[in-house]
Amino acid sequence: MGLIYATMGKHEVAIEQFDAATDLDNFLAVAYIHVSYIYLHFQCGVSNFYLGRYGAAYANFQDTYLRLRGNQFINYEQLGLKFKLFSAEVLFNRGLSQLYLGYTRRGLDDLEQAEKEKVTTEHDVIDHAIRDRGERYTIFSVPVGVLYRPPEQKLRNLKSKEYLGKVKLVVGSGVDNIYTELLDATKCSRKSYPSKISLPLKSTLNAVPIADPPSTLKRRFTAPTLHLRNQAQSQNPNTPNF
Numbered sequence: 165m166g167l168i169y170a171t172m173g174k175h176e177v178a179i180e181q182f183d184a185a186t187d188l189d190n191f192l193a194v195a196y197i198h199v200s201y202i203y204l205h206f207q208c209g210v211s212n213f214y215l216g217r218y219g220a221a222y223a224n225f226q227d228t229y230l231r232l233r234g235n236q237f238i239n240y241e242q243l244g245l246k247f248k249l250f251s252a253e254v255l256f257n258r259g260l261s262q263l264y265l266g267y268t269r270r271g272l273d274d275l276e277q278a279e280k281e282k283v284t285t286e287h288d289v290i291d292h293a294i295r296d297r298g299e300r301y302t303i304f305s306v307p308v309g310v311l312y313r314p315p316e317q318k319l320r321n322l323k324s325k326e327y328l329g330k331v332k333l334v335v336g337s338g339v340d341n342i343y344t345e346l347l348d349a350t351k352c353s354r355k356s357y358p359s360k361i362s363l364p365l366k367s368t369l370n371a372v373p374i375a376d377p378p379s380t381l382k383r384r385f386t387a388p389t390l391h392l393r394n395q396a397q398s399q400n401p402n403t404p405n406f
Contacts (some may be wrong), residue, residue, distance in 0.1 A: 171386055202231045203240060206249060210305040218264040225258035234280060252281040253304035262299040271298060331398060 207222030229251065232238070237250045260275025275298065279290045293301045 202238060202399055203245070203247075203249060205231070206254065206257075209261075210303060213257070213261060213264075213303050218261045222258060222261040222265065225254055225261060229254045229258060236283065247306055250281070250283055250287070252278045252283060252287050252290065255281065256287075256293070257303040260293070260298055260301060260303055268297070290322065 181243050205224050206228045208369065209221045209228065211225060212218075213221035228249075232254065235251065237248050239249045255274050255278035259271045259278060261271075263271035264276060265271075272294065275290060275294045278287075279294060282288070282290060289301070
């Protein structure tokens, strides 16, 4: 949910969701806590940066980098997220946060260190950022549309469960012996036919298409902008509430 709110530009709510997810991780495995904690702090830093909280963003990226423990990247695909977090990206974000705070030398040092840890072609932008001293550049973040999904292996291991039970219709030689069975409970009907079993109707409503997310969190390298919009919701008063 934090990723969705961040994509919508609602970074305040996104940070709340990231913090809530961090608290929930206390009930999970230690190894899972470590890698997910790094990712959540990285995304908190992204949202804080777009809110103009460069000090908080720096603290998030600093914590993220320290918890990488010298690893060049972390692959989150095994946890259901098609995303790799690279140390070069964390260093770049930390350096850019310091540049926006006015710490030019320290910020450029981070960018130069990020340049040494480049891995993908997307990291070539770091060279240009150093040349331009970080002006009019934004940070790395999770690509738009990337969300957590259960790994396929876990989905294959899931077994179907019957929650409603099975309906059994038994017809005797006469109308007096007509009855239905549901979940081992028998309901007899004397001189009447079995009543219809109400099943949930399949919704015929089409899914409402989701508008393309704003480009706030796309991996682009322009000056960060913040678009917060209050979306007014209207409801037809003639529509009955269920």
